[in-house]
Amino acid sequence: MSQFLSIIGWSFLPNIATSWIQTIYYGLTIRAGDPRPQPGSPRFNHHRRNIHILVIALYLAYTIYEADYDLRRQGSFYTDLGVPFSASDRDIKSRFRRLAALHHPDKTGADAAADSAAYFIHLKAASDTLQDAAKRFAYERLGPETVAWQKCVTVRDYVARGVFSGILPHYAVAAGSIYVLGLLGYMDFGKFYRWLILLSLCVFEIQAVTRPRFPALLDGLNFLFAATASHPPYLPFQLISLARKLTITIYIALSQIGPLLKMDASPSRRSADDDNELLLQGLNRLEAITGQFDADSTRLMDMEMAPFKGDAEATANLQGKMREWLIQNTIRADPMVRDALGTSLRKRRVDVPAGAKGNR
Template structure:
């Protein structure tokens, strides 16, 4: 069998997770993933062919400049697509490897619920075909060696499945239970205890230590809660698989019925664990690399000097816009006088006079004096002011009316 055991599986998972963690550390929301850089290089640095796959783009090659919002958005889409597709490929590759390796049930061509009598009967028929003594004398040495090796695998399969405790252990830990270090196990409790201590605990303790140290070092900060939740869920799932007498519900009632319809071989418990661990690694990678890109950009805190600078720049832009608008309005007003020099000179004099008058009227002291004069005039006209209280003489503009001498008013 090409499958090398559960311990090598744990090592493979840790190496895979460490490699993806390194790529996640190199990558960040502001520093795209290396694979997107490779794709950018293959497309000439402008991401032109990739634009054809994105929505709202006709069949053309827009040149998005590096650093522009369009360029960053498309590069982010490439990053997410590459990571997600590769994660799906790793899960498919794990399933393909399991199907290529096979298992003892498929080797003997028996169902998963076959009893001991069915297993022995099937083995005798296969032994009559592949036993070295049954081979014809004209067979080549290479074919004889192949048949002998196949017969030995059939014997291993029969020995593993006819024993109740060993069959229970094989379904949950794989062919590793046939190794010499498992030879002291005789009961189901022995097999489960050995697998728990030598396979289950080393993998999850080493993975938890790696995650904890990475968090202390300031890495893997995105989705920390969900990462630990996925890790705990996977540990509970595998603990349920290696200790329960039946398959988990999701495998027995969901995956295996779908596999029967699709013609895919059903999963044994240890095969479900292999794929579930790949899914766990995929969740870790998605939280490390994809999740930060799906979140809106965080607003950074600005210092007081930066805030004032932005405010001044905004005011300058508003003043420039108002100046341009006033200039256009003035140009429209002066359009009828264009070409008439005397009219322009007269208009300029009138504007200067109006400007001076407005400046005088807007002066605070002048406005206060005018208000006092108006108040005094109203009080004298109403008879509320005594003789001599009116300090500002009235101007009489009507012809024939002479100013009243205040000395004769008594």
């Protein structure tokens, strides 16, 4: 059920989170009043691509943590009894006796009798399983469901049932699903790596189930956990269960992040028609803004000239002063105009001093 909910979450949560984060990003990086990139524009698509990749990577990390947390919460027979993986039969029996003295239904009150009985039965099953060499071997590699395999007696029986009724059918269904989804056009990105991961995991699982010792990878992880004291050690069936869950999650992540990685990071080039259309739209907006500025300037000028309305002499005097101010402060102050005037005067006056700029 949790795996099904995880798949549903992968189908819509990254897109929702990407939209929210992109909106927040624009709110923090774009000043109020400045235009934001419009949906569909190259800049908008570039930002959405990068944010979506980040969201998928973070969600993948979260699903890995969640799967690991579920495994630790479920525990194992070793953690329930409080003994290490290397505990002997004598240590297991001694530990069970101490726990039985605490949790036996006869030792607890009537209110907790039902819970105590269930927990005591669980401890008894754990103790019996770990004290039987064949059952212990099967439990460590195939999980707690081996307790119900009553017809299995030897290690060969457990391994045969685990391989032919659990491992091979699981990977046959997984391979068929990948093949069918590939025919339907899904999961095209990284198809080779999907098959490689599936084959590698199948080989690893068969090797972990059939060998008397734990896999070297598991020993390395457990050594690292013990050295850092950051995580309880894994049993083979726990690592296999985690790998199966992560394989599905990684497949989904690849199907979403793959097309984004294949996209060019730079904005895509538009066609000539699109460029012309954008240019025309920009010119139209510029023309509209210019017309608005012209109307505003005319209105302001009319407001400034209102006191002189009806007085022709004052109006003419004001216009003359404005013309003189424009000539003195705008036209004559321009270096290019001054140089042009100097050149013109040099042509007219032969005796003009060298280097004159026409300002005499």
